[in-house]
Amino acid sequence: MPVLVFDIETIPDVAGIRAIENLPAGLSDYEVAEWAFQQRRASHGNDFLPHHLQRVVAISCVLRDAQHFRVFSLSEPESGEGEIIQRFFDGIERYSPQIVSWNGGGFDLPVLHYRGMLHGVAAPRYWDQGEGDYHDSRDFKWNNYISRYHSRHLDLMDLLALYQPRASAPLDDLAKLMGYPGKLGMDGSAVWQAWQEGRIAEIRDYCETDVVNTYLVYLRFERMRGHLDAAAWAAEVETVREALGRIDAPHWKQFLAAWPQG
Numbered sequence: 524m525p526v527l528v529f530d531i532e533t534i535p536d537v538a539g540i541r542a543i544e545n546l547p548a549g550l551s552d553y554e555v556a557e558w559a560f561q562q563r564r565a566s567h568g569n570d571f572l573p574h575h576l577q578r579v580v581a582i583s584c585v586l587r588d589a590q591h592f593r594v595f596s597l598s599e600p601e602s603g604e605g606e607i608i609q610r611f612f613d614g615i616e617r618y619s620p621q622i623v624s625w626n627g628g629g630f631d632l633p634v635l636h637y638r639g640m641l642h643g644v645a646a647p648r649y650w651d652q653g654e655g656d657y658h659d660s661r662d663f664k665w666n667n668y669i670s671r672y673h674s675r676h677l678d679l680m681d682l683l684a685l686y687q688p689r690a691s692a693p694l695d696d697l698a699k700l701m702g703y704p705g706k707l708g709m710d711g712s713a714v715w716q717a718w719q720e721g722r723i724a725e726i727r728d729y730c731e732t733d734v735v736n737t738y739l740v741y742l743r744f745e746r747m748r749g750h751l752d753a754a755a756w757a758a759e760v761e762t763v764r765e766a767l768g769r770i771d772a773p774h775w776k777q778f779l780a781a782w783p784q785g
Contacts, residue, residue: 533577605642612646704781728774
């Protein structure tokens with residue numbers, strides 16, 4: 524089964540906030556977002572907006588099948604939000620992969636559910652729980668993308684913490700403890716500012732490095748649970764290093780420079 528590791532980046536849905544709250548037309552996008560952040564801080568003690576008001580601007584993926592390792596992004600400005608989300612679910616439709624995330628059950632997938640519905644996205648394979656028209660649909664009754672305890676979606680953060688939120692670890696910390704680069708130059712809290720400054724390519728690049736960190740942590744998990752022995756794990760890590768080295772892009776040069784051999 525192919526493996527699809529994914530990560531999303533979001534910004535406040537300014538248009539949605541305007542529509543819900545009936546805010547004055549003269550407010551700028553920055554002012555609308557700041558108003559929403561202030562309301563959230565007053566009610567919840569933080570400015571993390573609810574999932575349905577998170578607009579998706581990038582989805583980055585690692586696709587690993589029997590022949591290839593590939594990292595790529597679906598992002599603005601090349602595509603709008605609805606197209607980005609539809610293409611992600613089209614990949615699931617086409618490959619029926621195991622999908623792997625870090626906190627995907629808690630954030631990424633619920634956001635994609637809400638935003639996908641807003642745009643009329645179709646995702647029948649993803650939602651199949653054993654009642655679909657596919658030849659192997661019955662298998663999805665026992666292993667589908669929706670159930671928290673099924674492995675077709677493997678949320679590494681959730682599983683490694685044994686589904687205990689107090690035990691969860693940040694991806695950046697865990698990656699660095701394992702000798703991987705971790706986050707480089709940006710984190711999720713900086714995405715909105717970068718978006719306002721037009722640094723869309725930087726957001727995409729950051730998302731891509733995050734998803735490769737996730738894949739490398741996933742490989743450690745595969746080794747731990749016996750799906751890879753030491754030699755196979757080392758060979759797969761080298762495959763990742765070599766694949767990134769063939770990409771002529773500054774963020775991968777920086778990533779490899781921060782990832783020592785051995």
